[in-house]
Amino acid sequence: MRPIIGITMGDAAGIGPEIIVKSLQQQDVYKRAKPLVIGDVKILKREAAHIGSLVQFNVIEKPSQGLYESGTVDCIDIDLLPQDLAYGKVSAESGHSAFCFIVKAVQLALEKEIDAICTAPLNKEALHKGGHLYPGHTEILADLTNTEDFSMMLSTPKLKVIHLTTHVGLLEAIDKINPERTYKVIKLAYDTFARAGNPEVKIAVCGINPHAGENGLFGNREEEIKLQPGIDQARAEGIDVTGPYPADTLFYRAGRGDFDIVVACYHDQGHAPIKVMGVEDGVNITVGLRNGVIRTSVDHGTAFDIAGKNIADERSLLEALKAAVDLAPVKK
Template sequence: MGDCAGVGPELALTCAAIPEVTERCTPVLIGPRRILQRISEQLDLALPSSDFRSSQWDGVSAACWDVGEIECDEVTAGKFNHRTGLASFVAVDAAITETLASRLDAIVTGPIQKEAWHAANVPFIGHTELLAERTGTSDYSMMLTSDVISCVLCTIHIPLADVVGSLTRESIVRAIRLGGAALSRRLKRPARVAVLGLNPHAGENGLLSHGEEESLIGPAIEQARGEGFDIVGPLPPDTAFTPAMRDQVDVYVCMYHDQGLIPLKTLSFDDGVNVTLGLPIVRTSVDHGTAMNIAWQGKARSTSMQRAIEMAIDLVG
């Protein structure tokens, strides 16, 4: 359910009662049950009565799994702290354990507060890094996707000043492979991949760059093209997302976080889904944050959470 001071719990409760969800799966809400109960009473949302550890699944529409030691008086709506951060981390970690053991089929994560994880001395910046470590995965990428646009990131949660030093030919090829393969499976045809340049105007042949397009991005494109991928690029980032270009592209390979997430969230904020590619288990997530300013008020839209659940079901097959 994500950070319990944010909107994650109410989104989880809402989606666990949607017939389109419960007809296709049995949602298990993972996190402190006492917090879920408090929010369910405050917003008049149904709280699943079944317990994940003891439920017989025939006839159960949804269940709760009480994970994360935190009391109600330690949580104030919209105010995260180290306790809420630790509770959300423990819940995600438990979900990974159960999914690796095949007791759960997939993980859908609500929004966490990275500062709260840091305050709790959690040694991971976010979900993606934790999932990679726990599953022993080195070749992974973060993809944000919707029916309108899909973006795969070559670098994830790092400062902009560190992007150039973190980009490698291998990381770009990996993003092309994982993103291209994912969209090819979804579309049941070879995906059309567009790789963005790093610099304005894709570097203008070195005039506006330090040669990243020529030394890193171009060779990565040629390597992936030799593996059979249908690729254009490196494209100037400022024109890559125009309507005419989007009509010709199935997935964008972006060099850094905001290069891909700004267009994705502009076009699909309410129904975008975060998918971690390359893992041995299925993990999807909402594409938005904890929205502390509207937490526990019943104002948060559940569209992205519902879409993340539906995509997880589709990926499980």
């Protein structure tokens, strides 16, 4: 019953191939998952030789052909890159190939041939040079799955956060929050956990203002107008959601186990506590994609400055793989 996790190789000029090989030479990964790399196998082989890894590579055409056993890396080979691709250099070739890896992963996920997607980092400049004008992974995935309502979830071993808004200014973020968006994000969080076998998930919502407005003392009753109706709608459907709570104590309570996930109202409200918990353990998750497609990712970039030096830390990818396993829909 181990889920098949499709791992996209990301930008081949960065640390993606290195952290993939380092992660998949660890036996524990295979106890919980069937990892399948979607990338360029010659680059993976080059990286294995570079770091002194003894793993072997099994090139397959479809996930059902995988061996999924320790010591062997199963790979769907998308052969687009030159053998001598330079480390740490922006190129149209690496940007285009990174996009193609994602396209293949999404196809397999929509066809239910893999159970979740785990992405190594891509480089936005290279992506654009390769002819794909997206801000990043999330927008690519939303486009390829024809998804409009999605959200970013951040995860560490002790804390999970989902966002009402992300990459907009603070004033615009508050303006964008409304009861409909509040309800939708709560429902996205609930559905994600329920599909993974945890319908009893406990959800808590952050207030917008200090002390969650303290009954109108701070702000203009944003909690009452923008958040509470969405919370009430979700509760009426049987979802265990409470709040809004003051953010300065809610994250502490969630970290000690009172709640499974926190709904943050804006970018820094949710990101700052996660970063404090440790960047190496952070995982970026896209939820709400069509057909229940789950995507997890490392919480760092391509690190061109250290690519090819055998010093990249694979811990974030290992955490992303664990998150993909935990959130993959339960097989029946």
